[in-house]
Amino acid sequence: MEVESRYVAVKHHVEGFPCEDDFEVKKTRLRWTPESGERIAAYGAGEVVASACEEYEAGDIVAGVLGWEDYTLFSPSPAVLMSKLSTSNDLPLSHHLSALGTSGMTAYGGLYEVCRPERGEKVFVSAASGSVGSLVGQFAKLAGCYVVGCAGTNAKVDLLKNKLGFDEAFNYKEEPDMKSALKRYFPDGIDIYFDNVGGETLEAALASMNTYGRVALCGVISEYTDPGRRATPDLLEVIYKRIIIRGFFAWDFMTRFGEFTGIIGDWIRQGKVQVIEDVSDGMESVPSAFTALFHGNNIGKKLVKL
Template sequence: MEVRNRYVATRRHIEGAPTEADFEVREETARWTPDSGEVLVRNLYLSIDPYQLNRMKRSSASHLAVDGILPGQRIAAYAAGEVVASASPEYATGDVVAGVLGWEDYTLFRPSPAVLMSKVDATAGGGFPLSHHISVLGTSGMTAYGGLFEVCKPARGEKVFVSAASGSVGSLAGQFAKLAGCYVVGCAGTKAKVDLLKDKLGSDDAFNYKEEPDLKSALKRCFPEGIDIYFENVGGEMLEAALANMNLHGRVALSGVISEYTGGGRRAAPDLLEVIYKRITIRGFFAWDFLPRFAEFNAAIGEWVRQGKVQVLEDVSDGLESVASAFAALFSGQNVGKKLVKLA
């Protein structure tokens, strides 16, 4: 079987903030044969995540863990789709799957334990909107759940700060922390997002960092008793301010540092005496670390979603042509919740 496949590619390595002009839609013919061992998936929802920008750089520490993206080539990405042809006994035509596919109409994959791929009906008991499988039940949920419960190990009553708190991971981390019995404050970059945090996501408090002349003072106001846990998505000044407000034995889960991805903001240069004397632990992690526990995490998360205890924020654009603009918009904070692109 041959299908005409359109895929999004970068035109060049991207070192600063991405723009639509950095991308193009290319075409190729994807060939599937019955003896290939491969599965051909028609993609239905694509996950649009900030970390992909690091892969697009000429060099980045992210390349140590995730392949760099070469200009002109297809871009592997988490997505959900429908199997249209299978040369694997594990998958049948019509199966709906979620896992590592690509920013493209069709993806061929070869099943292996090393490939993250699951059948949607089997995930967390099934019955969820397809989009959920690449947001709350995908890597965003895994990052938030693993980062909070495995890295931070929150105790009831602890004070948790979440930055980029209306984003794909932050919106879940904050809600999970509330479910763990914590006091939760989030920050975001617009009044609408701050209202959302307080009114819909259950944050005890929230602030718009763009309206705060001094982030340290803002955090002091929101955390009169100090911060025990910082779920870090931002980097730069925000990390410095959070460390300055942390309590003894504070924990920082370093999930992302979006303000540092584009090279536009300055890097965090925290007062390391804070880290020493408060005996703070800063730990980097990412979603793949929790792969062996994907089903377990998703069972817990799925139950919360089913019970209405976790609100799922999805921000959906339409069509493969919108991938570039959707991706670029992440870095100016235009998304609310998980950014997805729905294919026709």
């Protein structure tokens, strides 16, 4: 079989914020052998249209590392993450890319395995309306914690407080001083900081942290586009308060994928967890959907339907 397949490519090395013009949609003819290089891998879900392996047959729905393209060729191997989804599943396919995919793994593993919250502990989540943050905050509430999130628009703050059950939320763009904002929202200090942004937010969180505080370092979006904005954490605070800062990502918990997604799936069915998704349509919208992530224009998991 041979098909014409469009894919999104990067035109040139990107410095600072990516913009839509950095990308272009190209076409290729795909045959059985994978063609290499410029296509961009991304976590996605799709339908198998042809297969030469026993494990997969046409019509199967799979989720894993696909590409920004119409058709993806892959060879099954232990290193390739490609799970077959049950078509009898009562949850929307899109959830397998958000709460039941890498975002859910990151949120569940990062909170429960890295931070190990105890009932009554105080949890701060940055980028709290994002795909990971929105789940972390809800998971922390289910663990009996006091949860405060920050986000960049008042609509997001409303969502956190009124739909997702955060105890408090604030718009960091309206706070001239993050340290005093955190002192106000955490009069008893922060026990757990789930960090999606890095930079001065991390510095401020460390300053408000309690003894034996834990920082799950999940992303540093404020630093991706400008290394000059790197955090200069006060390491004396880290020592005196015996803080643990730990970097991790979703793949670290892959062996427990079934366990985690089983729990999260049950919570969704029981209405205990809301899944927030922000879906764009069509290959041409991939670059704008991607670049918008760096400007905080999405709410929840950003997905593109091809």
